[in-house]
Amino acid sequence: MNRRILAPAATGLILLGFWWLAVEWSGTIIFPSPPDVARGLITLVERDVLGRYIRDSLYRVACGYGAAVLLGVPLGMLLGWYRQLGRAVNPVIQMLRPISPLAWMPLAVIWFGVTDIAPIFLIFLASLFPIVVAAMNGVRNVPPMYLQAGRNFGLSPAQMIRRVVFPAVLPRIFVGLRIAFGVAWIVLVAAEMIAVDSGLGYLIIDARNAGKRYDLVVGGMIVIGVIGLMLDTLFRVMQPRTEN
Amino acid sequence: MTKVAFSGINMRFASTEVLKDINLDVREGEFVCILGPSGCGKSTLLNIVGGFVQPTSGEVTIDGERVTGPDPRRIFVFQERGVFPWLNVEENIGFGLFRLTDEEKRRRIAHYIQLVGLPGFEKAYPRELSGGMKQRLEVARALAVNPDVLYLDEPFGALDSITRLQMRRELLRIWQTEKKTILFVTHDIDESVQLADRVVVMSQRPATIRAIVDVDIPHPRDLSAPRYIKIRDRLFGEIGLAHQV
Numbered sequence: 001m002n003r004r005i006l007a008p009a010a011t012g013l014i015l016l017g018f019w020w021l022a023v024e025w026s027g028t029i030i031f032p033s034p035p036d037v038a039r040g041l042i043t044l045v046e047r048d049v050l051g052r053y054i055r056d057s058l059y060r061v062a063c064g065y066g067a068a069v070l071l072g073v074p075l076g077m078l079l080g081w082y083r084q085l086g087r088a089v090n091p092v093i094q095m096l097r098p099i100s101p102l103a104w105m106p107l108a109v110i111w112f113g114v115t116d117i118a119p120i121f122l123i124f125l126a127s128l129f130p131i132v133v134a135a136m137n138g139v140r141n142v143p144p145m146y147l148q149a150g151r152n153f154g155l156s157p158a159q160m161i162r163r164v165v166f167p168a169v170l171p172r173i174f175v176g177l178r179i180a181f182g183v184a185w186i187v188l189v190a191a192e193m194i195a196v197d198s199g200l201g202y203l204i205i206d207a208r209n210a211g212k213r214y215d216l217v218v219g220g221m222i223v224i225g226v227i228g229l230m231l232d233t234l235f236r237v238m239q240p241r242t243e244n
Numbered sequence: 245m246t247k248v249a250f251s252g253i254n255m256r257f258a259s260t261e262v263l264k265d266i267n268l269d270v271r272e273g274e275f276v277c278i279l280g281p282s283g284c285g286k287s288t289l290l291n292i293v294g295g296f297v298q299p300t301s302g303e304v305t306i307d308g309e310r311v312t313g314p315d316p317r318r319i320f321v322f323q324e325r326g327v328f329p330w331l332n333v334e335e336n337i338g339f340g341l342f343r344l345t346d347e348e349k350r351r352r353i354a355h356y357i358q359l360v361g362l363p364g365f366e367k368a369y370p371r372e373l374s375g376g377m378k379q380r381l382e383v384a385r386a387l388a389v390n391p392d393v394l395y396l397d398e399p400f401g402a403l404d405s406i407t408r409l410q411m412r413r414e415l416l417r418i419w420q421t422e423k424k425t426i427l428f429v430t431h432d433i434d435e436s437v438q439l440a441d442r443v444v445v446m447s448q449r450p451a452t453i454r455a456i457v458d459v460d461i462p463h464p465r466d467l468s469a470p471r472y473i474k475i476r477d478r479l480f481g482e483i484g485l486a487h488q489v
Contacts, residue, residue, distance in 0.1 A: 143325070145326045148296055149320070149326055151313075151314045152294070152314045152315075152316065154314075159342075167328070168328075240330070
């Protein structure tokens with residue numbers, strides 16, 4: 001067991017201990033202790049609810065985020081490559097970007113109803129902008145030397161994109177993908193509190209509404225955090241290292 | 245026989261005159277150093293002959309053919325940062341060989357890995373190589389497409405002084421084996437005397453050719469021979485420096 005896992009695990013255990021002690025000492029009857037939360041989560045697993053909610057949440061993220069990647073990477077690269085076009089479109093992107101994706105919620109419900117598509121659309125919006133911006137800036141900042149070398153060896157424009165520009169921007173795009181994923185996961189949970197009746201966000205809002213089950217509220221929060229951590233770790237592991 | 249001919253090259257960026265009436269003939273197989281102070285426009289001159297920049301007036305011809313853009317028959321070598329970090333040594337050398345059969349490509353890659361002394365590093369990525377090795381890799385990538393002319397823009401500027409000396413020896417060895425015409429831009433007087441058949445001395449901006457100095461010393465050159473020192477001193481004089489610190 002190495003230190004990189006051991007030390008964070010110790011931090012987690014210590015915080016867990018503080019939490020437990022705080023609940024015991026304060027004598028609260030509303031806020032759950034760690035064993036309460038564990039029992040609540042086990043009940044959810046036994047009733048086969050937790051697995052289904054996780055699956056639904058991941059499915060929505062996969063759709064919305066996946067669509068954002070498929071559209072955002074080529075769009076961003078295009079805007080970076082054709083500078084005039086980029087200059088024309090960029091202010092609009094920068095204007096849309098600071099609007100919280102949740103502000104689109106009423107519109108999403110009008111357009112898509114109370115269906116899976118509404119939260120998927122919000123996740124799509126939330127992930128799209130960081131990806132487009134990363135790809136655009138990435139292409140703009142490809143070292144001119146690489147492009148010059150590509151031209152010197154007689155690459156066609158298509159070859160240039162595939163063999164020089166794309167590999168050169170990949171590390172930057174990856175950073176954008178990772179940031180976008182973090183935003184997507186945050187937005188997903190918020191979106192599920194409003195538009196749908198399954199998923200981890202729904203779990204939290206439903207547990208509170210249906211009898212103030214704060215053990216399930218906190219349990220849901222922990223599950224969201226742990227899954228977020230796991231997926232971010234996956235991104236970190238896959239991140240390409242291509243500095244010179 | 246004349247390989248590269250500059251005639252009446254003028255270059256201005258907006259209101260700044262960078263190059264003024266440059267005329268120069270480079271013979272086939274010749275090693276020419278373009279020597280001048282930093283920012284004098286010698287890199288611009290190399291970019292013009294490389295086809296990356298169009299001169300304001302005048303023209304460059306190679307084998308009598310006017311240069312209108314970059315061409316794989318003439319390869320530009322940058323400081324070592326020009327190698328592609330996402331490709332390993334083999335892939336970098338093979339980068340320009342996409343028109344060849346796999347068999348021929350393999351053969352060339354193996355040959356140039358040998359020539360620049362990188363055997364054992366075929367699968368290594370640039371980040372795993374030292375500065376000198378990256379520079380050799382870039383030279384190999386350029387040579388692999390079998391160009392007639394190499395343009396080198398201060399290629400050893402970022403290396404430490406010991407590696408730089410080794411790299412000059414390497415480059416001379418490669419030049420003698422491969423019989424290329426070389427245009428080499430530098431601001432280092434010693435470097436130019438060690439390498440070149442002729443040194444073209446440029447003035448401050450707007451750059452003109454101040455002098456063309458023949459370095460008629462056979463290789464390998466003795467850096468303490470009177471002849472070497474005499475030519476070096478002449479270049480110091482042409483640049484406008486007494487060689488005292």
